[in-house]
Amino acid sequence: MYKKFLNLGLQPLANSYLQKNNLKKKEKNFKLEIGIDMQTLLVSIKNTVPKQKMFNDKYPYNSSASKTMKKSFFDLAQKIKKNYKHNYLLEIGSNDGAFLKNFNKKNIVGVEPCKNLAVITKKLKYKTYPNYWNCNLARKITKLNKADIIYSANTLSHIKNLNEIFKAIKLALSDDGILILEDPSLLECLKKVAYDQFYCEHIYVFSTIALRNILKKFSLEIFHIENLSTHGGSNRYYIKRSQSKKNKVKSSVKKEILKELNFGINKFRTYKDFENKVKKSKKKLLNLLKQIKNKNFNIIGYGATAKSCTVLNYCKIDSKIIDYFYDTTKDKINKYLPGSKILVKKYQKLNYKKYNYVFLGAWNFKSEIFKKEKSYINKGGRFITHIPYPKII
Numbered sequence: 001m002y003k004k005f006l007n008l009g010l011q012p013l014a015n016s017y018l019q020k021n022n023l024k025k026k027e028k029n030f031k032l033e034i035g036i037d038m039q040t041l042l043v044s045i046k047n048t049v050p051k052q053k054m055f056n057d058k059y060p061y062n063s064s065a066s067k068t069m070k071k072s073f074f075d076l077a078q079k080i081k082k083n084y085k086h087n088y089l090l091e092i093g094s095n096d097g098a099f100l101k102n103f104n105k106k107n108i109v110g111v112e113p114c115k116n117l118a119v120i121t122k123k124l125k126y127k128t129y130p131n132y133w134n135c136n137l138a139r140k141i142t143k144l145n146k147a148d149i150i151y152s153a154n155t156l157s158h159i160k161n162l163n164e165i166f167k168a169i170k171l172a173l174s175d176d177g178i179l180i181l182e183d184p185s186l187l188e189c190l191k192k193v194a195y196d197q198f199y200c201e202h203i204y205v206f207s208t209i210a211l212r213n214i215l216k217k218f219s220l221e222i223f224h225i226e227n228l229s230t231h232g233g234s235n236r237y238y239i240k241r242s243q244s245k246k247n248k249v250k251s252s253v254k255k256e257i258l259k260e261l262n263f264g265i266n267k268f269r270t271y272k273d274f275e276n277k278v279k280k281s282k283k284k285l286l287n288l289l290k291q292i293k294n295k296n297f298n299i300i301g302y303g304a305t306a307k308s309c310t311v312l313n314y315c316k317i318d319s320k321i322i323d324y325f326y327d328t329t330k331d332k333i334n335k336y337l338p339g340s341k342i343l344v345k346k347y348q349k350l351n352y353k354k355y356n357y358v359f360l361g362a363w364n365f366k367s368e369i370f371k372k373e374k375s376y377i378n379k380g381g382r383f384i385t386h387i388p389y390p391k392i393i
C-alpha cells in the first residue's frame, strides 16, 4: 500500500531553465508529493512527468562540472580495473562522459538519451547510444557479447519503469557479471532533512532494503555496499545474479541494512517525523533570509541545482530575496531558475565586498566550494545552508 508522507506543493520541471523572453509564459507544474510503498519500502514521488519532457536534447546538467565527481569516477574506474576483470563495461546514463573517459574506447559503451550529452562522448569516439535504456536496446548492444560490468550512477532513480530496467540489465549482463549502482541514500536524505532530493527527475530515493526487495524479483543480489559522500550521501551497490558463485556477500550489506532498520526506515512514523522536520526547515530558512534582508544585506545563490528548484519553490523564495545565482554550467547561464525565476549568472569568484551572504544551492559540493572560496570566507563572507537545518556558516 502506497502512503503519502510529504507534500512539497506545485513545482515546475527542475531543469527547465527559462529564457528571458519566456518569463511571462505559464510554466508546466506538477504536484510534488512523496510517499512510500509499505510492502517494498520503496520511496517515490507520486506524480511523474513523461521522460521526454525531462531528458531530451537540452538537458543542462554536466557530471564533469565538479572536481569531486570527476575524482569519484576516476577512483572507481581504478578500482574496477584492479579488482574486476571484464571484457567490456556498459554505462547506463553516461552523461558527458565523466566516468567513461577513464576507460579505453574499446572497453566501454555508453547509453545516454539526452542527445546534447551523447554527442559529446560520440565526438570523442566513445561508442554511445543516444537512447533510453530498455530491453530492445539491451538486446541490440549485447547481442554478440554480454557485458561483464554494468555501471549506472544517478540514473536508475530517474527511470519510472523499474521492471523494464532490471529485465534489460539481466539481458545485458554476463552470468558472473557485476552490476554497480550508485544513487543518493534514503537514510542520508532523511538524516540530513534533504527534502530537495525530491523533484521531478528523482522518481525514487532508494534505501538498501527497498532496493534489495526489488532486486529479489529479478534474482539479483547485493553483495557489497560502499557509503559515498557524493551527492549529499550516496550508496554504491555491487550486485550479482543470485545464482552466481562468484563474489561472496560481504558484511557491508548486513551493516547497512541494520543502520537503516535502527533509523526506522521500515516505520511510517519515521516519514511523518521527516515531514515535520521539513516544515520546520522551511519556516526557519524563511526567517533567516528575512532577518538578513531586514538588515539590508544582500544574498546571492551558489550552484543553480535541480535541488534548489525544490527549495526555492517550496519555500516561495524569489529574486526579492536572492538577487541571482552563480553557476559554472554553460547551458544554465543567463537563464532563469524555473518557478522562482531567479537569474543564473556566469560564475565569478566570490567578492566579500559585493556579497554579504551566499545561499549554498550546491550544498553537496560544500567542501569543493569552500576550498574555492576560501578567501571570501576568510574575509568575512558568509554562506547560508538549509542542510541539515537552516543556518549561517
Ligand code: DWN
Pocket (backbone or CB within 6 Å): 061, 065, 066, 067, 154, 201, 202, 231, 302, 303, 304, 305, 306, 307, 308, 326, 327, 328, 329, 332, 347, 362, 364, 365, 368, 369, 372
Ligand atoms: O541526479 C541528478 C544529479 C546527479 O544532478 C540530476 N537529476 C540532476 C542534477 O542534480 P543537481 O542539479 O541537484 O546536481 P548538482 O550536481 O548538485 O549540481 C551542481 C550545480 O552547481 C551544477 O549546476 C554546477 C554548479 N556548480 C558550480 O557552479 N560551481 C558546482 C560546483 C561544484 C561549483 O564549484
